[in-house]
Amino acid sequence: MSDFEFSVPILIVGGGACGAVAALAAHDAGVAPLLIEQDARPMGCTGMSQGLFCAAGTRSQAAHGIKDDGATFLADILAKTRGQTDPVIARAIAYGSGPTLEWLADKHDMPWELDTGFRPAYGNSTFRVHGWHGHGGKDMIELLHQKLAEAGIDVLTQARLADIVADADGRVRGVVIERPDGSTERVGCEALIIASGGFAANHEMVARFMPEAAHARYNGPEGNRGDGILLGEKIGAAVADMGSYQGYAMLTDPQGISVPPGAIIEGGILVNIEGRRFVDESFDIAGMAHPVMAQPGGHIWVIIDAGIEERCAYIPEMRDLLELKAARQADSVEALAAILGLDAGILEAELAEARAAQAACTVDRFGRLWGKDLPPTAPFRAFKAVGAIYHTQGGLQIDGDARVLRADGSALPNVFAGGGAARGVSGPSSWGYLPAMGLCAAVTLGRIAGEAAARQVG
Numbered sequence: 219m220s221d222f223e224f225s226v227p228i229l230i231v232g233g234g235a236c237g238a239v240a241a242l243a244a245h246d247a248g249v250a251p252l253l254i255e256q257d258a259r260p261m262g263c264t265g266m267s268q269g270l271f272c273a274a275g276t277r278s279q280a281a282h283g284i285k286d287d288g289a290t291f292l293a294d295i296l297a298k299t300r301g302q303t304d305p306v307i308a309r310a311i312a313y314g315s316g317p318t319l320e321w322l323a324d325k326h327d328m329p330w331e332l333d334t335g336f337r338p339a340y341g342n343s344t345f346r347v348h349g350w351h352g353h354g355g356k357d358m359i360e361l362l363h364q365k366l367a368e369a370g371i372d373v374l375t376q377a378r379l380a381d382i383v384a385d386a387d388g389r390v391r392g393v394v395i396e397r398p399d400g401s402t403e404r405v406g407c408e409a410l411i412i413a414s415g416g417f418a419a420n421h422e423m424v425a426r427f428m429p430e431a432a433h434a435r436y437n438g439p440e441g442n443r444g445d446g447i448l449l450g451e452k453i454g455a456a457v458a459d460m461g462s463y464q465g466y467a468m469l470t471d472p473q474g475i476s477v478p479p480g481a482i483i484e485g486g487i488l489v490n491i492e493g494r495r496f497v498d499e500s501f502d503i504a505g506m507a508h509p510v511m512a513q514p515g516g517h518i519w520v521i522i523d524a525g526i527e528e529r530c531a532y533i534p535e536m537r538d539l540l541e542l543k544a545a546r547q548a549d550s551v552e553a554l555a556a557i558l559g560l561d562a563g564i565l566e567a568e569l570a571e572a573r574a575a576q577a578a579c580t581v582d583r584f585g586r587l588w589g590k591d592l593p594p595t596a597p598f599r600a601f602k603a604v605g606a607i608y609h610t611q612g613g614l615q616i617d618g619d620a621r622v623l624r625a626d627g628s629a630l631p632n633v634f635a636g637g638g639a640a641r642g643v644s645g646p647s648s649w650g651y652l653p654a655m656g657l658c659a660a661v662t663l664g665r666i667a668g669e670a671a672a673r674q675v676g
């Protein structure tokens with residue numbers, strides 16, 4: 219169309235993990251994409267994350283003697299979501315995750331390897347969480363953008379997707395970009411990839427689709443307003459699992475830093491302001507936000523010990539917490555109870571029950587099966603924490619090629635989506651989220667979308 223200022227073969231919206239990986243994939247497939255990002259410095263949810271993602275059947279797993287494959291990962295996803303997820307997307311992610319990690323390592327020299335500290339937990343039946351040892355999401359997004367620069371991929375920052383220009387049948391002709399000064403530009407494209415993240419910062423949408431989380435603390439970027447999802451709907455796309463999200467039970471108050479999951483995997487417990495445990499801490503990484511929010515006083519204590527702290531000290535969030543001296547410290551149960559204002563008898567009884575269950579290799583009264591995780595012993599550490607919502611998992615309905623679909627199941631002619639903008643594989647609510655699935659979906663679907671869009675226009 220003549221009224222576009224210029225045209226590109228593939229336009230990608232969003233410079234988080236999904237958009238950056240989609241750009242690398244399109245570039246490697248021989249098509250030069252343009253990536254637009256609303257912020258001056260791309261960060262998104264990816265930049266706030268722990269930078270960990272699931273991948274199955276990787277060389278790094280094999281090097282540690284871990285047997286895993288797409289079929290096992292798919293079975294874990296279906297079990298965690300009680301079968302209430304899209305099996306086509308789940309299969310694409312489960313089977314695509316390992317090859318995606320290998321491609322990024324081989325072709326783009328990405329340093330991701332198995333995080334052996336992230337033991338099988340919360341629905342991952344084996345060691346499957348990968349990351350960049352000692353680094354987090356900020357390092358991940360900066361490295362991805364460094365790779366985009368090295369590849370010569372065009373990235374337009376401070377360029378917000380304001381509208382999508384499409385024919386009546388949903389064929390996208392281009393987009394309207396808004397600049398910080400309010401001026402607009404119209405850019406044509408042959409294919410569009412929507413990688414603009416989720417909508418957890420959009421209070422109206424959160425209240426509509428997940429009312430139980432409407433008053434939860436939000437710990438994500440303000441840019442996750444759901445722009446891409448809303449504009450996708452406007453051109454005929456279907457959405458699904460809009461009530462799906464990751465909550466988190468251990469956001470420290472007042473620091474606003476996540477106590478990493480490793481603290482629980484290594485043996486940490488949660489107690490309320492009466493000193494009582496109230497949940498199997500190892501069961502549900504995302505849904506656990508709700509029992510935490512329901513506790514008297516609205517906050518809880520994450521109790522670990524010096525050994526757990528040391529074993530988790532390689533994790534950036536734990537390092538930050540250590541630097542801030544965020545933990546209350548005590549050398550005995552009595553001293554800990556006094557510092558936290560808890561009943562020492564109740565706290566001691568909780569620890570004793572956990573120890574007894576661990577010694578007997580059996581479940582405690584909440585159903586937690588104690589294995590290699592040892593309940594905390596003196597010297598203790600305790601973090602004050604609240605439950606929060608981190609990111610959403612529902613969005614544009616896609617197929618196994620990341621093509622955006624209409625409600626009748628047919629594909630829009632030239633639109634793709636992934637990451638937080640697309641329907642994920644976490645079921646309909648907060649209980650189906652596997653650890654490190656958000657970035658897994660972003661990275662894997664980014665590659666799938668980039669390659670599929672390149673095939674279409676190539």
Ligand SMILES: Cc1cc2nc3c(=O)[nH]c(=O)nc-3n(C[C@H](O)[C@H](O)[C@H](O)COP(=O)(O)OP(=O)(O)OC[C@H]3O[C@@H](n4cnc5c(N)ncnc54)[C@H](O)[C@@H]3O)c2cc1C
Binds near residue numbers: 237261272377654660
């Ligand atoms: C605190 C925290 C910790 C987390 N830890 C993990 C973890 O360790 N492992 C894991 O798997 N998941 C984790 N997650 C979730 C994970 O970060 C997300 O699932 C993932 O980053 C989504 O990637 P994305 O590329 O789809 O979105 P994002 O990273 O949010 O990127 C979207 C980009 O699009 C841009 N954008 C939005 N709207 C527009 C617009 N209109 N025009 C132009 N640009 C736009 C945004 O500015 C942003 O840069 C965590 C989330 C949080 C909040």
